[in-house]
Amino acid sequence: xxxxxTMTDLWFNCPNCGKHVLFQRSGDLCSCPxxxxxxxxxxxxxxxxxxxAQGTLSVLKALGMVFLIMVGxxxxxxxxxxxxxxxxxxxxxx
Numbered sequence: 001x002x003x004x005x006t007m008t009d010l011w012f013n014c015p016n017c018g019k020h021v022l023f024q025r026s027g028d029l030c031s032c033p034x035x036x037x038x039x040x041x042x043x044x045x046x047x048x049x050x051x052x053a054q055g056t057l058s059v060l061k062a063l064g065m066v067f068l069i070m071v072g073x074x075x076x077x078x079x080x081x082x083x084x085x086x087x088x089x090x091x092x093x094x
Contacts, residue, residue, distance in 0.1 A: 011023075012030075014032040014034065014035060014037060015037070016032065016035045016037040017032060017034050017035040017037070019032075019034055021033055021034055023039075028040055
């Protein structure tokens with residue numbers, strides 16, 4: 001990530017064109033010199049992300065997927081155990 005020469009330079013990832021550009025600030029608005037997108041200065045983040053909530057949601061989504069995979073493994077294991085016991089006792093499980 002390229003940084004500006006002063007602390008007031010606004011190098012950001014533009015959400016519209018996806019380029020890392022030096023935004024031009026005028027008052028409370030900053031605009032992308034390539035595509036002309038105008039954003040409120042308070043809503044622009046240097047890292048280009050949309051904030052803490054997006055990271056939290058991705059962690060929760062990953063944990064949910066791990067939980068569902070574990071449940072699937074348990075269900076398959078119980079089914080295999082059931083069929084194995086039924087076959088070892090020479091009984092028809094159905």
